[in-house]
Amino acid sequence: MSTATTPPGDPATEQVAPHRSDRSPWNWLLLIPIVVPLLVPLYNASSPTIFGWPRFYWLQLVFVALGVATTALVYRMTRRSSTERRAAQDAIARDARNREG
Amino acid sequence: MRGINAVELTIVVVLFLVVTVMGFAASRWQGGGKDQMHLDEWGLGGRSFGSWITWFLLGGDLYTAYTFVAVPALMFGAGAAGFFAVPYTVVIYPLVFLVVIRLWSVSHVRGFVTPADFVRSRFDSPTMALLVAITGIVATMPYIALQLVGISAILKSIGFSGTGLAGDLPLLIAFLVLAIYTYNSGLRAPALIAFVKDSLIYLTIIVAVIVIPTKLGGWSHIFGAAATKFAAPAGAGVVLPATGQLGYATLALGSALALFLYPHSITGVLAASNRDVLKRNMSALPIYSLALGLIALLGYMAIAAKTKPIGTDGNTIVPELFQQTFPSWFAGIAFSAIAIGALVPAAIMSIAAANLFTRNVYKEYLKKDATPRQEARVAKITSLVVKLGAVAAILFLNPQFSIDLQLIGGVIILQTLPSVALGLYTRWLHRGGLIAGWVAGMVAGLWMVYEIPKLNPDKTVARAHFGGLGFDTKTTVYAGLLAVLVNLVVVLVVTAILRAMRVADGVDGTADTDYTAEREDPTVRDLPDPLASTPPGLAGQAGLRR
Numbered sequence: 001m002s003t004a005t006t007p008p009g010d011p012a013t014e015q016v017a018p019h020r021s022d023r024s025p026w027n028w029l030l031l032i033p034i035v036v037p038l039l040v041p042l043y044n045a046s047s048p049t050i051f052g053w054p055r056f057y058w059l060q061l062v063f064v065a066l067g068v069a070t071t072a073l074v075y076r077m078t079r080r081s082s083t084e085r086r087a088a089q090d091a092i093a094r095d096a097r098n099r100e101g
Numbered sequence: 102m103r104g105i106n107a108v109e110l111t112i113v114v115v116l117f118l119v120v121t122v123m124g125f126a127a128s129r130w131q132g133g134g135k136d137q138m139h140l141d142e143w144g145l146g147g148r149s150f151g152s153w154i155t156w157f158l159l160g161g162d163l164y165t166a167y168t169f170v171a172v173p174a175l176m177f178g179a180g181a182a183g184f185f186a187v188p189y190t191v192v193i194y195p196l197v198f199l200v201v202i203r204l205w206s207v208s209h210v211r212g213f214v215t216p217a218d219f220v221r222s223r224f225d226s227p228t229m230a231l232l233v234a235i236t237g238i239v240a241t242m243p244y245i246a247l248q249l250v251g252i253s254a255i256l257k258s259i260g261f262s263g264t265g266l267a268g269d270l271p272l273l274i275a276f277l278v279l280a281i282y283t284y285n286s287g288l289r290a291p292a293l294i295a296f297v298k299d300s301l302i303y304l305t306i307i308v309a310v311i312v313i314p315t316k317l318g319g320w321s322h323i324f325g326a327a328a329t330k331f332a333a334p335a336g337a338g339v340v341l342p343a344t345g346q347l348g349y350a351t352l353a354l355g356s357a358l359a360l361f362l363y364p365h366s367i368t369g370v371l372a373a374s375n376r377d378v379l380k381r382n383m384s385a386l387p388i389y390s391l392a393l394g395l396i397a398l399l400g401y402m403a404i405a406a407k408t409k410p411i412g413t414d415g416n417t418i419v420p421e422l423f424q425q426t427f428p429s430w431f432a433g434i435a436f437s438a439i440a441i442g443a444l445v446p447a448a449i450m451s452i453a454a455a456n457l458f459t460r461n462v463y464k465e466y467l468k469k470d471a472t473p474r475q476e477a478r479v480a481k482i483t484s485l486v487v488k489l490g491a492v493a494a495i496l497f498l499n500p501q502f503s504i505d506l507q508l509i510g511g512v513i514i515l516q517t518l519p520s521v522a523l524g525l526y527t528r529w530l531h532r533g534g535l536i537a538g539w540v541a542g543m544v545a546g547l548w549m550v551y552e553i554p555k556l557n558p559d560k561t562v563a564r565a566h567f568g569g570l571g572f573d574t575k576t577t578v579y580a581g582l583l584a585v586l587v588n589l590v591v592v593l594v595v596t597a598i599l600r601a602m603r604v605a606d607g608v609d610g611t612a613d614t615d616y617t618a619e620r621e622d623p624t625v626r627d628l629p630d631p632l633a634s635t636p637p638g639l640a641g642q643a644g645l646r647r
Contacts, residue, residue: 017614052320
């Protein structure tokens with residue numbers, strides 16, 4: 001497998017590019033809001049109703065909140081240090097300045 | 102026949118003019134003052150959009166006017182099954198959370214503008230790239246045409262009932278104006294207009310979910326009316342029948358897998374300035390899903406309000422509900438929300454299709470040494486042609502044709518999943534395997550969709566072919582998902598065979614570090630000289646390729 005993959009022959013890139021990883025155990029949490037909304041028997045019923053809404057409707061809208069909470073948590077737990085994020089912002093500002101003139 | 106409602110028309114025209122001025126002014130917004138004659142500028146808005154702009158842009162892009170009209174129409178006609186739009190737009194963000202940031206990084210390091218650029222470079226296969234480009238264009242075209250269906254539902258409700266050229270004239274003018282400012286301002290135009298679109302949409306929904314249930318006697322009454330409608334004779338009321346559950350889940354999952362393969366979604370992703378922008382948006386975009394869920398229930402409100410669609414056009418159900426329950430001035434605002442909501446995705450889709458044609462057909466096959474300036478010019482003209490094509494499709498063909506094509510669009514765009522999405526994670530897949538898999542998935546998908554009959558409510562066959570997306574075996578499953586499984590199996594088997602036979606698999610134009618590159622890295626290209634007219638892939642390696 002690895003022998004078939006030809007590494008790119010760009011030495012400049014190889015030397016300057018920082019080696020990073022997106023791997024994190026926190027990422028596994030993302031499976032929850034992918035799997036739960038697809039488990040139809042969980043919500044395919046009328047009762048209990050809330051404010052007149054059958055379960056089918058209110059529970060699926062609750063899953064929206066589940067999705068938001070999970071992605072927000074994973075982002076908070078895996079995001080880079082504030083120094084690194086500031087470096088990214090600086091790079092954006094630098095490019096914007098270059099473009100202006 | 103009622104006449105044209107002057108109040109509604111005035112409000113829609115005034116807001117349309119405001120948006121038009123913004124569309125032209127957008128060319129100077131977000132650092133766009135200098136030079137638009139570069140695909141990174143015209144086609145990706147300078148790749149500089151922050152969190153807020155990206156939220157509005159992607160929201161305006163993914164949740165189209167047609168969705169806002171068709172989903173409640175589906176709820177009105179078919180009941181609970183129409184609610185699949187909610188789980189679909191919930192699972193999508195955690196699903197692509199880690200994927201889009203890899204695509205963003207590799208595209209910013211290598212200067213990719215389209216998903217096909219990536220495939221070409223990753224798998225060293227102009228053929229597979231061409232297939233990805235063609236699939237993208239074919240899937241996008243009917244989607245653009247459908248935005249016109251959204252506008253025309255509004256026009257009908259305002260009272261334009263003319264047939265022939267006179268009846269189509271407002272539609273033609275609206276799209277012509279859109280085409281011109283998109284030509285002028287590129288992706289910055291829909292990005293700026295999306296602010297207006299979404300503000301109007303949210304305003305409309307908040308008012309609608311407060312005012313309409315109050316008028317109709319509460320939510321219990323609304324769901325009760327829907328339950329009564331769908332109870333007879335053997336329906337399941339407001340939940341899914343037992344046989345519909347797998348179809349519901351697979352349609353939601355398959356649609357979610359397809360959505361970020363669409364070229365217009367990828368255009369929105371690549372326009373972001375930063376990885377963090379995308380990650381934050383994966384948490385913020387579901388707010389639109391909440392809105393979509395409430396919009397879907399407008400279909401039930403229409404049942405409770407005993408709203409009748411105009412003629413046989415089910416898509417007029419939401420405009421007619423607004424017409425019935427709102428005073429004219431607010432109906433005008435709601436109509437503007439939908440009409441402007443059609444302009445934003447139509448603009449982004451035509452830009453995405455233009456980028457694909459320019460990078461992966463024009464530059465690849467027609468003029469290899471095209472300068473960035475020539476690329477931008479070709480893309481701008483292509484975006485005009487694409488929009489004219491969409492207008493022609495709506496004016497001269499039965500709109501049902503576009504609706505059917507758009508349904509099939511989801512099935513065919515899914516066939517680019519192995520090369521575009523899996524390609525971000527592995528280089529093991531062989532270009533020959535990917536091509537074979539695409540062909541197999543395409544054939545399987547189209548065959549299944551062709552075999553699905555359209556049934557009348559009493560289970561008699563209304564139309565023998567292209568009747569829907571649920572492929573009936575013992576139980577109904579989304580055809581697109583089955584087709585992409587066929588595709589994957591063929592990709593794996595053919596790859597294994599080709600690898601065993603030691604067939605050359607080309608040079609990977611990307612490095613492992615590309616996929617995790619951050620904005621401040623030296624490898625991320627400085628703007629505005631990224632493409633520099635090298636083929637997508639390694640600069641200075643052009644001689645090595647092919």
